[in-house]
Amino acid sequence: MRFKKQKRHRKTVRFFCVCFGFRQPFKVLCDGTFVHHLLHNDLTPADKALSNCLSAPVKLFTTSCVLAELKKLGAAQSASFQAARKLAIARCDHEKVVSADACIAEVIGENNSEHFFVATQDADLRKKLQKVPNVPLIFGLRNALFLEQPSKFQRDFVKSSEEKRLHLTEKEYKALEKRTTSVSANADEEDSGDEEGLGHHNPGLQPHDTRNYSGKERDVKDRVRFKRKKAKGPNPLSVKKKKGHENLNRASGKEVKGDDGNGENKRKRKRSRRGKTVAGADV
Structure with a gap:
């Protein structure tokens, strides 16, 4: 049962955080009845x-009117008065002291700009604050504290505000209507100029109708095309080495073996017999 209670409380806190912008540490505005309940239990x-x-984490607040009301009750609420004095004071701007419920209702106002959680045991005050869109309420029951779930009015307010965000406001609608009329007027002037055959060319950007063109003729491609990388040649690491170097080495080895002991190739000089034949003729 305790787990279900914590789950319900977290859901309610998330509702007010998301829809109305409540942030930690949460500010809790307490009245005298709630302070008395805490001490009594x-x-x-x-x-x-x-x-x-x-x-x-939380930060507790009260008002000067609540303190004045507890002080008027005398010794019966002296402990509650001393405990309430330790809380931070929320500004209420009342020159004359008013009742605690009226003071808290005025501090909250119509939109709860300070994002207060209101902790009270006053049932009438809770019913009154349920009609304010963004006021989460806390109350005590014996030795346990409970966070009220959002009322029907608060949930309807959130739904209506979300629907309003989906539609244009009057200011946005007027601006859009003004813009469309100006664009249509410019288009009519250009069409009339083309019909008259003035021959003037507008160097600015012109609207381009691409409905009757194929995808290849358009400047913008319909989809991105990726180029596939093709292999330019075999992988050099997987190819066998050529045998040309081995043949050259073998041939050079044979030539070396056929040479003289010195290892050098000597060219033989060819002698010509032209001189002998000339000498024989002279004889």
């Missing part, structure tokens, strides 16, 4: 009890 320290309820 030994839910102390109060910040730890509320942080366990919201599963997040």
Whole structure:
């Protein structure tokens, strides 16, 4: 049962964080009835009890009107008054002291700009604040604290606001209508100039209709084409070595063996007999 309660509380906290921008540490505005409930049921320290309820760090606030109301109750609420004095004071700007519920309702206002969680045991005040879109409510039951789920009014407000975001506002609609009329007027002027045959050429960008052209004739390609890398030649590491070098080495080895002991090739000089024949003729 405790796990289901924590899961429900986290879901409610997430609703207000996402839809209304609540951020940690959460600010909790307490009245005198809630402070008295915490002391009567030994839910102390109060910040730890509320942080366990919201599963997040908290900062506690109260108002000067709440303190004045507790002080008027006398010795019966002296402990609650001393405990409430330790909390931070939220500004209420009341020159005259008003009731605690009226003061808290005025601090919250119509849109709860300070993003307060309101902790109170006053059922009438909780019903009144349920009609404000972004006010999460906390109350105590015996020795446990509970976070109320968003009311029907708050959920309907969120749905209506989401629908409004999907549609154009009046200002945006007027701006769009003005722009479309100006574009259509410029297009009509260009068409009339072409019909008259003035021959003027507009150097600016012209609208290009690509509905009647094929994909090859368009400047922009319909889809990206990737070039496949083809093998330019065999892998040199997988090819056998050529045998030309071995044949040359073998041939050179044979030539060396046929040479003289000195290892040098001597050219033989051919003698001509032309001189002998001339000498014989003279004789």
